Amino acid sequence: MPIKVGLQVIKIWNDSLESKVRYYESIPKPEGQIVFYGPSNFTRWDPMYGETSMEEVLLGKSGAQCVVNRGFGSSCAEHQLYYYPRMIRPLAPSVLVYDCTGNNTAFGYTVEETWELAQRVIAYAQADFPDIRIYLCSSHPSLNDTPESLQYKRTLDLLIQQYTETHDNCFYIDGIHYAPLSRKDIFIADGVHYNHAGYRLYTKFFREKLAKELERF
Numbered sequence: 001m002p003i004k005v006g007l008q009v010i011k012i013w014n015d016s017l018e019s020k021v022r023y024y025e026s027i028p029k030p031e032g033q034i035v036f037y038g039p040s041n042f043t044r045w046d047p048m049y050g051e052t053s054m055e056e057v058l059l060g061k062s063g064a065q066c067v068v069n070r071g072f073g074s075s076c077a078e079h080q081l082y083y084y085p086r087m088i089r090p091l092a093p094s095v096l097v098y099d100c101t102g103n104n105t106a107f108g109y110t111v112e113e114t115w116e117l118a119q120r121v122i123a124y125a126q127a128d129f130p131d132i133r134i135y136l137c138s139s140h141p142s143l144n145d146t147p148e149s150l151q152y153k154r155t156l157d158l159l160i161q162q163y164t165e166t167h168d169n170c171f172y173i174d175g176i177h178y179a180p181l182s183r184k185d186i187f188i189a190d191g192v193h194y195n196h197a198g199y200r201l202y203t204k205f206f207r208e209k210l211a212k213e214l215e216r217f
Contacts, residue, residue, distance in 0.1 A: 001116065005107040007082045015074045021083055024070060031092040034058075034213055035068045037080060037121075038099030041140060041202070042071020044193055051196065057203045058210070060217025068093070076103040077117035084121055089128055095213050096125050097173070097206075099137035101156060111155045119163070122170070135210065136160045137173045141182040143191030173209050181205060 008018040020043075036042045036054065045054045046069065053069065060066040070087050072079070077100045080087075088096065100118035109117075118136075125132055138160065139153035157176065164172040175181055186198030194202055207214065 001113055003078060004109060005076060005078050007079060010074050013074055017072055017075060017079055017083070020072045021086055024072075025086060025090075029068045029091055032094045033066050033068045033091065034095040034097065034210065034217075035070055035088060035091050035093035036097045036099075037070045037088055038097075038137065039071060039075050039102030040073030040193060041102070042069055042099065043073040045069060045071070045199060045202070051199050054203075054206075058206060058214065061215045062217060064217050066214065066217035071099075074103060076100075076107050076109060077114045077121070078107070078109065081117050081120050081124075084124055088121075088125065092129060093125075093132060094129075094216075095133045095135065095210075097135045097137065097210070098122070098125075099140075100160075101137065101139040101153070105149070105152060111152055111159070114156060115159045118160075126169075131169075133169045133171070133213070135171045135173050136164055138176045140192075141176055143184060143187055175205060178205055 009016050042054070045051055047053055055065050055067050055069060058067045068091060070091070072083075072087075080100060098118070098121065100114060100121070104114040122134060122136075125134060138157045142149075145153075153176065157174075161172045161174075164170040180201045181198070183201075186194055186201060188195050
């Protein structure tokens, strides 16, 4: 499969993924935590964008911080595979929350190519950490969806869901059918990313979906 995207710098958006990864590498984090890995909906869950960080709102049962945010905006599954050794492996996560669904069409990846790349990320994580539990996120709601983008999302989400049904320690997180996350009043002007109200709902959603994992901390 040919690489269709700049791996370190995204020219069309003048965005440097390498600089983001180096920033994460400069901040030591404990091993064995719940690690979120994916594109900008995770990245923007951060004080840099005016939001309380996911680390502060997704707390363990004891009240301890147990989550690490390794989202990097503009990334697609190709980037996530490329940066896995630096973004995920050093953290030795006990749980990986992985969203492979963002930005793939912007770089010309088909559903099948996207899912092939994502499965490699999953395979590496399972090989590195045999007991890891992996939560695979569905596509996100958007106010900008077209019939074509919705079909892409439906097809990719079905592949993800079917995979979790036949693989141990893999679980499907269905956000696109979680009605509160589709409300029209919870998006910023771009119609893709959440505003403050959206992130409050996003927090509630993940507290519900990860309840068993958060109880471990």
